[in-house]
Amino acid sequence: MIDKQKYTEYLICTPINYTCTNLSNHTDMSHDVISNFLKHEKHPPRELWDHVKGLINDGHESCLIIDDSVQNKQYSKSIELVKLQYSGATGGLVRGIAIVNLVHTDGQDYYPIDYRIYDKENDGKTKNKHFQEMIINAVSDKQLTAKNVLFDNWYASWKNLKLINTLGLFFITTLKNNRLVSLSEEEGWVHLEEIKWTDKQLKSGIIIKLKKIPFKMKLFKIVAKNGDIDWVITNNLGDTLTTEVVKKQNNLRWKVEQFHRELKQLTGSEKCQCRKARSQRNHIACCYHAWLSLKVYAKSIKSSLYQAREKLFSNYLRNELLDPRIRAFGVN
Numbered sequence: 001m002i003d004k005q006k007y008t009e010y011l012i013c014t015p016i017n018y019t020c021t022n023l024s025n026h027t028d029m030s031h032d033v034i035s036n037f038l039k040h041e042k043h044p045p046r047e048l049w050d051h052v053k054g055l056i057n058d059g060h061e062s063c064l065i066i067d068d069s070v071q072n073k074q075y076s077k078s079i080e081l082v083k084l085q086y087s088g089a090t091g092g093l094v095r096g097i098a099i100v101n102l103v104h105t106d107g108q109d110y111y112p113i114d115y116r117i118y119d120k121e122n123d124g125k126t127k128n129k130h131f132q133e134m135i136i137n138a139v140s141d142k143q144l145t146a147k148n149v150l151f152d153n154w155y156a157s158w159k160n161l162k163l164i165n166t167l168g169l170f171f172i173t174t175l176k177n178n179r180l181v182s183l184s185e186e187e188g189w190v191h192l193e194e195i196k197w198t199d200k201q202l203k204s205g206i207i208i209k210l211k212k213i214p215f216k217m218k219l220f221k222i223v224a225k226n227g228d229i230d231w232v233i234t235n236n237l238g239d240t241l242t243t244e245v246v247k248k249q250n251n252l253r254w255k256v257e258q259f260h261r262e263l264k265q266l267t268g269s270e271k272c273q274c275r276k277a278r279s280q281r282n283h284i285a286c287c288y289h290a291w292l293s294l295k296v297y298a299k300s301i302k303s304s305l306y307q308a309r310e311k312l313f314s315n316y317l318r319n320e321l322l323d324p325r326i327r328a329f330g331v332n
Contacts, residue, residue: 002029002037004286011267011290013312018268039276043285045115049142051292052113057106062146063252064138064169065103065110066131066155068118069260070096071270071284080277081119089260096270097280100130102138103256104146110255111295112288113142117281131155132163139167148172148236150253158212161235165215170236172249177231181208181219192231197221203243208233220246262305263291 010023020034056062070087073079073096087094098118104111114137116130125133131151138144149164153174164171175181180189183206195206205218215235220243222230232250234241263269267290272283291305298308 002034004041004043004289007034007037008286008289008293011286012293012309014268015313018271019273035274035279038272038274038279038282040278041282042278043282045285045288047285048115048288048292049113051289052104052111053142055296056104056111056113057109058104058144058146059106060145060147062104062106062144063148063150063172063249064135064144064146065105065253065256066100066134066149066151067103067253067256067260068098068100068127069263070094070098071264072096073270076273079273079275079280081117081280085118097284098127099284100127100134101256101259102134103259104144105252105255107252110259112259112291113144114138115288117284119277122277128155128157128160131160135163135167135169139169148249150250152253156233158210161210161213165235170234172232172234172236172246174250175219175231175233177229179210179231181210183208192219195219195221205241205243205246207237222247222250259291262294263287266294266305266309267291 007023011018014022020031020038023029023034024031070085070089072087072089072094073082074094076082076095081097082095084093084095085098086092087096100116100118101112102114104113114134116125116134118127118130120126135149138146147170149169149171151160151171151173153176156173156175161171175192177192179192181192181195182189183195189211197206202221205220207216208219209216210233216237217233217235218237218241220232220234222232222243224230230250232246234246267287269284269287272280274280274283294305294308298305301308
């Protein structure tokens with residue numbers, strides 16, 4: 001028989017092939033037993049939270065990061081949940097399964113605490129709707145005390161900004177270059193690039209308003225070494241908030257990108273070939289638990305997740321180098 005634990009452990013230890021056929025070929029379980037497990041089980045995202053909640057270091061200075069990731073299925077013709085959508089990893093449209101992730105970080109460590117699979121055709125929910133539900137759930141059900149919510153400009157809609165403000169949280173996000181802001185009623189609406197900054201404002205930000213949003217915000221101009229500009233806004237109007245502080249907080253968004261990369265490269269989240277949506281959902285759920293297992297083990301041996309997984313194959317390589325089962329042919 002197979003259960004979630006055995007399937008998760010398979011995802012951790014298989015080096016390349018993540019299919020039901022490969023698992024069947026290396027156990028006494030039939031392909032049908034494995035595929036039926038994926039097809040009929042139900043492992044929702046809340047199971048992840050049950051295991052993560054005791055690991056996170058939550059506090060007012062902690063951050064919640066939201067971003068979506070596409071599980072690339074570009075060669076799949078008949079897998080449910082797969083649709084054509086934009087992928088930041090490829091910089092274009094690919095066929096894949098989109099997941100909206102909520103990651104918690106204390107500034108150092110990071111853990112996924114919730115996720116939603118984008119399936120608007122069946123549940124009617126947009127990515128922004130998933131965004132809103134996960135934020136509300138983090139406050140009301142998970143009762144997290146983290147105050148900062150980080151996300152990119154794709155999620156910086158007026159509805160999302162108003163929701164976060166209503167919940168008593170601080171958002172830190174970026175604006176697109178074409179957004180209009182108001183510095184005062186007299187000046188009206190201006191493009192971001194038209195604003196003239198003093199040295200003091202470059203260090204401490206300026207107060208602005210956006211259309212459809214009744215509260216004021218702070219805008220920061222963050223210039224990278226290569227000249228690229230990030231326009232960062234927050235509803236935290238505290239006097240101690242400086243451009244340098246906001247820059248550091250905004251840079252924490254990179255942790256969700258790191259999580260996305262680890263999930264794909266270390267757990268085979270993109271590799272399941274099952275056609276049914278339920279099978280894909282269960283495979284992805286087990287991938288999150290495989291990542292979490294690697295994370296806990298990596299912390300225990302004080303290594304990266306990549307180093308922790310490589311240790312699984314080190315004994316095999318040592319033994320083969322000492323006494324290779326396949327000898328080099330025709331080499332003097």
